[in-house]
Amino acid sequence: MNQLSYVHQHQSAWNNYLSQLDRVAPYLGELIDQLDTLKRPKRALIVNVPVEMDDGTIQHFEGFRVQHSLTRGPGKGGVRYHPCVDLNEVMALSAWMTIKCAAIDLPFGGAKGGVRVDPSALSERELERLTRRYTAEINNVIGPQKDIPAPDVGTNAQVMAWMMDTYSMNAGTTVTGVVTGKPVHLGGSLGRSKATGRGVFITGTEIAKKIQLDITQAKVCVQGFGNVGSEAAFLFAQAGAKVIGIQDHSATLYQENGIDIGALQQYQLIHGKIQGYSTSDEIEAPQFWQISAEIFIPAALENVITVDIAEKIQTQLILEGSNGPTLAEADDILAKRQITLVPDVICNAGGVTVSYFEWVQDLASFFWSEDEINQRMDRIMRHAITAVWEKATAKNCSLRTAAYIVACERILIARKERGTYPG
Ligand code: NAD
Numbered sequence: 001m002n003q004l005s006y007v008h009q010h011q012s013a014w015n016n017y018l019s020q021l022d023r024v025a026p027y028l029g030e031l032i033d034q035l036d037t038l039k040r041p042k043r044a045l046i047v048n049v050p051v052e053m054d055d056g057t058i059q060h061f062e063g064f065r066v067q068h069s070l071t072r073g074p075g076k077g078g079v080r081y082h083p084c085v086d087l088n089e090v091m092a093l094s095a096w097m098t099i100k101c102a103a104i105d106l107p108f109g110g111a112k113g114g115v116r117v118d119p120s121a122l123s124e125r126e127l128e129r130l131t132r133r134y135t136a137e138i139n140n141v142i143g144p145q146k147d148i149p150a151p152d153v154g155t156n157a158q159v160m161a162w163m164m165d166t167y168s169m170n171a172g173t174t175v176t177g178v179v180t181g182k183p184v185h186l187g188g189s190l191g192r193s194k195a196t197g198r199g200v201f202i203t204g205t206e207i208a209k210k211i212q213l214d215i216t217q218a219k220v221c222v223q224g225f226g227n228v229g230s231e232a233a234f235l236f237a238q239a240g241a242k243v244i245g246i247q248d249h250s251a252t253l254y255q256e257n258g259i260d261i262g263a264l265q266q267y268q269l270i271h272g273k274i275q276g277y278s279t280s281d282e283i284e285a286p287q288f289w290q291i292s293a294e295i296f297i298p299a300a301l302e303n304v305i306t307v308d309i310a311e312k313i314q315t316q317l318i319l320e321g322s323n324g325p326t327l328a329e330a331d332d333i334l335a336k337r338q339i340t341l342v343p344d345v346i347c348n349a350g351g352v353t354v355s356y357f358e359w360v361q362d363l364a365s366f367f368w369s370e371d372e373i374n375q376r377m378d379r380i381m382r383h384a385i386t387a388v389w390e391k392a393t394a395k396n397c398s399l400r401t402a403a404y405i406v407a408c409e410r411i412l413i414a415r416k417e418r419g420t421y422p423g
Contacts, residue, residue, distance in 0.1 A: 012327075013092035013302055019328035024404040027395055034412040038098065041091050042109075043067040047137035049115060051130045054123050061130060065113040065138040067147055068094035071415050074145055075111030076101055076352060078152025078181075079134075079159070085114035092302075093152075096323050097352070100345040102407035104384045106356045111147045113138065119154045131159050135166040142167065144177035144363065150355050151181040153226070153301070157193070161186055177362035180355035189358035190370035192351070195377060196321070197231025199350015200297060202378055203342050203385045204232075204319045205239070207399075208295075210389060211340050213316055216240035219293040221315075223247045224300030225274055228321045228348060230265055232297050237261040245291045248300070250275035252288045289313055298325035299348075305330045313339070320344035335398050343400035345407065346385055353377050 018039060025032055049061040064087055067075040077097040080090070090112050098110025115134055119127055141147055151160055160182045167178045176187030184190060191198075208215050218241045222233045225248045233243045242258035250273035253259060267277045275282070289296075292314035298304055299321030305313075310330035318334065318341040320326065326334070326341065334341055354377055361367050368376075392402035 013324055014088045014095075016303065016324060016328055017092045017095045020400065020404060021408075023328070023401050024408050027397070027401070027405045028408060028412065031409060031412040031416070034415050035408070037071075037415055038069065038095070038408065038411065041066050041068045041094060042070055043141065044087065044091065045138060045141055046087065047134065049130060049134045049137060051126060051133060053126055061115050061117045061134075063113070063115040063134045063137060064090040065141055065147070065149075066090045066094040066111060067141065068110040068112075069098040069411065070109040070147075071411055071418065072102060072109055073107040074109065074143075075147030076106070076108035076150070076355065077110055077112035077147075078150045079155050079163075080112070080114040080152040081117050081119040081154030081159075082114065083116060083118045085116040089302075090114045093323055096345060098411065099404060099407040100349050100352060102410040103345045103388065103403045104349045104353055104380060105410065106352065108148075108352075108356065111149075112152070113149055114152075117154075127159070128162050131162040132166045135163045136170065139167060139170055142178060144175060144359070148177070148355075148359055149179045150351070151227075157181055157183045157188060160188075177359055180358040181351075182358070187358070187362045189354055189361055189373060190368070191373040191377070192354045192358060193227065194231045195354035196228045196348050196351035197233075197299075198235060198374070199353065199377070199381050200228065200232040200299070200319050200321045200347055201235035201239070202350065202381045203347045204236070204295065204297075204317065206382055206385045207340060207342050207389070208317060211317065213294055218242070218295050219244045220295045220297065221245035221247075221288065221291050221293045222297045222299055222321075223288060223304065223325075224298070224322060225264070225268055226299070228351075229297065229299030230261070230268065232299060232319070232321055233259075234261045234265065236295070241295070244293060245288055246274060247285065247288045248274050251277075251282050252285050253278060253281050254283045254287070254291060255281050295319060297321050301325075303327055305334075307333060310334050310337075315339060318342070320347045323348065331398065331400060341399060342385070343398075343403050345403050346381075346388055346399070349384070350377060350381060353380050 044066045047063045049063045094112035101108040160179045182188035220243045302324035305326040310333035
């Protein structure tokens with residue numbers, strides 16, 4: 001996807017979210033009179049982030065922090081560094097966090113942040129200065145009891161360490177619980193970096209059982225080979241599936257007999273991309289969606305499954321590793337074609353679940369083993385996906401609508417019980 005088409009597509013991310021809400025409305029009974037609260041963010045902050053570059057010049061970057069809902073607890077959501085970040089996108093991503101936290105039943109609201117920047121064009125020192133100034137600019141609205149950022153596209157554990165340090169310097173005391181996804185030495189949780197990909201795998205295998213799809217015989221295609229996509233690909237391959245297609249920003253790989261995911265991870269670690277790993281197996285980007293495979297995992301950016309792709313894709317199961325990869329109209333087509341889709345708000349919730357564990361561990365200053373974390377996460381994810389499957393069966397609706405019903409009921413009941421300040 002070139003950058004222009006990405007901009008064009010992601011401008012509708014918020015509209016896409018609103019369309020998803022519209023689909024849930026008929027199922028909400030008397031709670032519908034509360035639904036408007038989810039149609040606007042509670043708070044949206046736009047900040048200017050001036051950064052002194054290595055050559056001594058000052059560059060200005062636009063940054064955002066949006067708190068979509070704080071009804072069920074502090075805001076929770078990542079920080080994205082990408083050249084196409086804008087308010088519309090951050091609003092949509094924050095709203096999906098609200099739905100996600102409620103669908104999984106974590107005691108959080110939804111938030112998201114971002115800076116419009118190409119992080120790969122910055123030196124390490126420039127990235128640190130950008131992160132510290134951005135954190136200082138949003139300092140007043142974040143905090144362990146207010147809003148807890150985490151990594152997203154273009155950010156990582158090091159960025160979280162800088163955010164935590166900057167917030168702590170301003171507070172005059174070390175506040176580890178202000179962000180999650182930190183390095184383990186700084187109060188990060190074991191298992192966090194692999195949690196989202198692991199959650200995609202867990203929800204995928206649970207739903208595969210329900211639709212009688214044998215994972216060990218399945219062919220899998222993954223778009224995005226970053227934090228989420230590479231771990232999901234690895235776990236499916238380990239379970240016996242054949243990962244035959246992988247696409248990242250640089251190239252699309254197709255190997256009929258299955259790609260060696262461990263080897264590709266090593267290559268990606270060194271080169272930062274998959275291009276060049278096996279040049280003879282590279283195909284054109286649009287061909288990715290034409291591959292026939294039982295499972296497709298979008299794990300890159302939003303709005304990639306368009307109406308056209310939904311009409312043609314040859315698959316049985318789509319696992320939304322990324323946030324908002326499917327357009328609302330495409331959803332309807334997939335449902336008509338009886339292609340099962342596990343929605344982002346459940347499918348990729350493994351990350352926020354372990355983020356929740358990290359926050360709990362930080363607040364208690366008591367840390368769990370990786371086994372404990374994985375077991376707790378597996379339990380929460382399996383419980384959540386089963387509840388959504390049962391709701392979908394009871395209401396005869398898609399898994400996305402079912403997840404939204406479950407989430408909206410929890411949020412709107414809480415909203416109603418809290419009442420409207422000042423009363
Ligand atoms: P990442 O930055 O680690 O990886 C992103 C991947 O997408 C990279 O492989 C990149 O090359 C690829 N990509 C970028 N542009 C592309 C394009 N135009 N076409 C094909 N591939 C492209 O990011 P991540 O952490 O893996 O996140 C991926 C998605 O998952 C995002 O939507 C993010 O919001 C979502 N998500 C991430 C987490 C998490 O814990 N990291 C949790 C929940 C949801």
